[in-house]
Each structure stands twice: as C-alpha cells, then as structure tokens.
Amino acid sequence: xxxxxxxxxxxAACKLLRRKCxxxxxxxxxxxxxxxxxxxxxxxxxxxxxxxxxLNELLPHQREDAMNSLAYEAEAxxxxxxxxxxxxxxxxxxxxxxxxxxxxxxxxxxxxxxxNDIPPALPQxxxxxxxxxxxxxxxxxxxxGRNIGNEGGEFYQVPGALPYSFPWNDASSGDINDGGGxxxxxxxxxxxxxxxxFLSLSMLEE
Amino acid sequence: MxxxxxxxxxxxxxxxxxxxxxxPYFPPNVPQRxxxxxxxxxxxxxxxxxxxxxxxLRAEAAESLCMEVQYxxxxxxxxxxxxxxxxxxxxxxxxxxxxxxxxxxxxxxxxxxxxxxxxLDDAANLGFSxxxxxxGFM
Numbered sequence: 001x002x003x004x005x006x007x008x009x010x011x012a013a014c015k016l017l018r019r020k021c022x023x024x025x026x027x028x029x030x031x032x033x034x035x036x037x038x039x040x041x042x043x044x045x046x047x048x049x050x051x052x053x054x055l056n057e058l059l060p061h062q063r064e065d066a067m068n069s070l071a072y073e074a075e076a077x078x079x080x081x082x083x084x085x086x087x088x089x090x091x092x093x094x095x096x097x098x099x100x101x102x103x104x105x106x107x108x109x110x111x112x113x114x115x116n117d118i119p120p121a122l123p124q125x126x127x128x129x130x131x132x133x134x135x136x137x138x139x140x141x142x143x144x145g146r147n148i149g150n151e152g153g154e155f156y157q158v159p160g161a162l163p164y165s166f167p168w169n170d171a172s173s174g175d176i177n178d179g180g181g182x183x184x185x186x187x188x189x190x191x192x193x194x195x196x197x198f199l200s201l202s203m204l205e206e
Numbered sequence: 207m208x209x210x211x212x213x214x215x216x217x218x219x220x221x222x223x224x225x226x227x228x229x230p231y232f233p234p235n236v237p238q239r240x241x242x243x244x245x246x247x248x249x250x251x252x253x254x255x256x257x258x259x260x261x262x263l264r265a266e267a268a269e270s271l272c273m274e275v276q277y278x279x280x281x282x283x284x285x286x287x288x289x290x291x292x293x294x295x296x297x298x299x300x301x302x303x304x305x306x307x308x309x310x311x312x313x314x315x316x317x318x319x320x321x322x323x324x325x326l327d328d329a330a331n332l333g334f335s336x337x338x339x340x341x342g343f344m
Binding site for chain 2: 045046047049050054057058062065069070072077081082083084085086087089092093096099100102103106107109113114116
C-alpha cells in the first residue's frame with residue numbers, strides 16, 4: 001500500500017484532482033502515485049465522488065479489493081465501451097458451455113471404452129454396466145447469467161465464500177496461477193495492485 | 207409535472223427533453239434501474255458514456271451498465287469481477303478434468319488394442335497347434 005500524506009508524493013487521485021493530499025486521504029492507500037492510470041480510469045468511469053461513497057460504505061479490510069475490482073471494471077469499460085466486463089462474462093460463459101459439452105462427450109467415450117474393456121464372460125445384471133459412471137462433480141454448475149437485453153433474466157448469485165484468495169491479496173497464489181489458459185496474466189496497465197492471474201483484457205479486444 | 211418524463215429525468219427532477227440521452231433506456235415504469243445506475247456511476251458519467259457511442263450501440267451499453275451495477279450492488283467488494291474470477295476457476299478445473307478423462311480414454315484405447323493383439327496371437331497359436339495335432343490323427 002502507498003503511504004498517504006503530503007510529505008511524500010501526493011497519491012494519484014490528489015494529483016489528478018489537483019488538490020493537497022492530506023494525511024488520511026481516503027484514496028492514497030489504493031491509488032499510489034506510481035500507478036496514475038489506475039485512478040484516471042476509475043475517475044473517468046465512476047467519478048471520484050462515487051468512489052468515495054463506495055469506499056465509505058465498506059469496511060477498511062474490504063476497500064483494497066473493492067478498488068482493485070473497480071479499476072478492473074473501469075479498464076474493461078474503457079477498452080469495450082459497449083459491453084465492458086459483461087463482454088468478458090459472456091465470453092467465459094460460452095467457454096464453460098463448450099467445455100461442458102466436451103466433458104460430456106469425453107465421459108460418454110470413457111464409459112463406452114470402459115464397457116468394451118470388460119470381458120463378456122463376466123456376469124452382469126441386465127441393463128447395468130460394471131463401470132461406475134463419473135460422479136456429478138464432473139459437471140460444471142449451471143449458471144444463470146443474465147443475457148444481454150433480457151430484462152427479466154436472473155442475476156448470477158456469487159457463491160457465499162470463494163474457495164480461493166483473490167490475487168490482489170496474494171500475489172503468490174500458485175494454484176490460481178496454474179494453467180491459466182493462454183498464459184496472459186497481466187492487466188497490462190497495472191489497473192490492479194497485483195495482476196489478475198487469468199483474464200487478460202486483451203480477450204475483450206475482438 | 208410532465209407524465210412523459212423518463213426515469214432519469216424524474217429522479218433528477220428536471221424536464222425531459224425530446225432528445226434526452228436516457229429516455230430510450232430508462233423508461234419511467236422501471237425507476238429502480240436508473241436509481242441503481244446513478245448510485246454507482248453517476249448520471250453525468252452514464253450520459254457521457256452513452257453519448258460517445260453510436261446510437262445503435264447505446265441500448266446494449268445501457269443494458270451492460272445495468273448488469274454491472276446489479277452485480278456491484280449484490281457484491282459491493284468484487285462486483286462482476288467476482289463472477290469473472292469464478293468462471294475462470296471453473297474453466298481451469300474443467301480443462302484439468304477433461305485432460306484427465308482424455309488420458310483415461312487413451313489408456314483404455316491402448317489397453318484394448320493390446321488385448322486384441324494378444325487375442326489374435328492366441329488364436330493363431332491355437333490354430334497352429336491344432337494343425338499339428340490333426341496331422342497326428344491322419
């Protein structure tokens with residue numbers, strides 16, 4: 001976290017807003033002077049006063065993640081003014097569906113091969129296979145992401161507790177970094193304090 | 207009071223001009239939609255965003271803004287980025303599972319091929335020994 005206070009360089013927010021960066025500046029911990037673009041983006045999309053209101057509604061330990069996610073959304077919206085982050089969500093949901101189909105096909109093939117592998121001499125109850133079908137855990141959970149333009153759609157309910165720490169808190173989260181698709185991990189413009197390990201916003205540039 | 211004002215102009219307590227940037231996307235019968243968007247983005251930021259776009263893209267943009275706002279209201283810390291992260295994790299897990307399943311299929315395939323080869327060998331040997339045996343009866 002960058003230190004607040006006017007003895008050091010003013011934070012990126014106060015620099016942009018051309019005001020004195022006082023000790024205890026609400027923006028200073030999340031918008032260090034070394035990352036000016038982060039606040040530029042956030043201010044452009046959300047506005048400094050809205051960001052202040054959002055920050056004041058959160059507990060102190062939540063604010064860093066919130067600012068990083070706002071910075072991410074702001075950058076996504078700047079890159080894709082029509083769809084913003086929703087474009088990324090749609091893209092990822094399609095990938096999930098595609099993988100689900102591939103997994104279903106692969107599971108069906110596996111059952112077929114496994115059944116063919118059983119010697120015909122083994123007694124089998126009629127209508128059953130000695131091969132245990134793959135557990136439902138192999139299926140991806142259904143998402144009811146709201147479709148763009150569908151006024152009456154359901155919103156996705158984020159599960160209560162995510163099973164992993166966010167990369168903004170733990171830059172050394174090796175499991176999350178493992179196998180991250182194309183390998184593009186950085187947000188490029190340093191929108192987040194620590195890079196999001198998976199999504200590169202270049203995916204939005206299509 | 208003008209009953210034809212859009213939700214935005216009603217909320218902002220102003221006259222709704224004929225070319226109001228908000229009115230096509232924030233109809234008066236869904237006031238909460240604009241209230242939420244204004245709360246997160248601010249009316250002037252939304253107006254700027256929409257004005258920068260060609261008119262045929264504004265409806266989609268307004269819709270996506272409303273969606274992001276809903277995610278942010280439901281999850282003030284992560285907003286829709288929480289969903290993105292969750293989807294990425296799902297994709298990662300699914301790819302891992304798919305690779306594992308495909309490896310199992312490859313194993314079973316090669317096992318089946320070896321079994322077939324072994325069966326053919328056995329059948330060939332059996333035929334050969336029968337031929338030898340039959341010649342003994344002759």
